[in-house]
Amino acid sequence: MKKTLLVILIVILGIIGFNWYQSTQTLKTANASEWDLKLVNVNHRLDSNFVPNLTTVDNGQQLDSRVVSSYEKMTTAAKSAGATLVAGSGYRxxxxxxxxxxxxxxxxxxxxxxxxxxxxxxxxxxxxxxxSEHQTGLAMDFLTPREQKAGSDVTQSFAKTKQGKWLAANSWKYGWILRYPENGKNSTHISYESWHFRYVGKRNASYIYHHHLTLEQYIAKISN
Ligand SMILES: [Zn+2]
Incomplete structure (x- = not known):
């Protein structure tokens, strides 16, 4: 009995240690000048002629070609979970x-x-x-099929839908983050947007999700 407890304790400590090690490695190796961490906000603007390589996904919307495979994996997984997503607005x-x-x-x-x-x-x-982050081609505003049918634009009620809940909990696994979280306005300068998701790569997304950061806060952390 005592042995079993000891083994369980060692396994738990091992998992905690491994996660801690992964976190520190993420911070050490993350590079704010990588394309997938491109920061665009009111203080960091893109030139008028900045256009990424684009690929059309669903609903006629386009994304930076480099994020399409992760986008498709994410939307396929969402659909399997009963949360079918519609591309509302990608690249602009x-x-x-x-x-x-x-x-x-x-x-x-x-x-x-x-x-x-x-x-x-x-x-x-x-x-x-x-x-606007939409000019990077790394962001997508999502709709539910019901919103699309009704010809609706994005709405705050997306947060309460199956789609909104699924994305908030799972997008990081595919390298995407909820870009404008509740209470993030001080650093993002943008109010809560439950529908706007941004590709940052899997390791960055995992760190940002588990440490409850905004992209601005994460970039400040890795740039220190
Ligand atoms: Zn958006």
């Missing part, structure tokens, strides 16, 4: 982002806002061109 060009922003500004002006007020209000929810 600089010009498309500019159009999205302009449409948002114009609709506010149409409601009577001044040009300045309309612009600053629109920028609360829409990124400036060059500051």
């Amino acid at each position: 060009s600089y010009a498309q982002q500019e159009q999205v922003l302009n449409r948002n500004i114009e609709s506010r002006e149409a409601k009577g806002m001044s040009a300045t007020a309309a612009r600053s209000d629109a920028l609360k929810t829409v990124n400036q061109p060059g500051a």
Whole structure:
């Protein structure tokens, strides 16, 4: 009996030690200048001519060709778990982002806002061109089949769907992270987006998920 307990204890300590070792190795070897850790936000903008190599996935959406295989593995696993995902919005060009922003500004002006007020209000929810992670081709906004059928845009209620829950719990296994978590706004400058996932590679995703970090916090940690 005592021997069995001892063996169990050794196994548990072994697992803890192995996980700790893996974590430290991830931090040591992670390199913020790798393509899959490309940081794009309001302080780190892309040039207007930045265009990745693109591959079309489902629903006419495109991603950086290098992340397509992990994307397909993830969506196939989700489907098997009964959480069919629909690609809502993947790669968006600089010009498309500019159009999205302009449409948002114009609709506010149409409601009577001044040009300045309309612009600053629109920028609360829409990124400036060059500051959107969608231009990297490494991010995807997901929809449920029901949302797609209804012609709906992304919604906050995605978090409560089977799809949203599955992604939040499992995407890291495929190298994807929930990019804008709840309470992450101080570092990401963007409010909670339960539908927006970003490829960072398996080891980075595992570390970020298990240590509850944002991409900005992780990059700061490995750049020290
Ligand atoms: Zn998005």
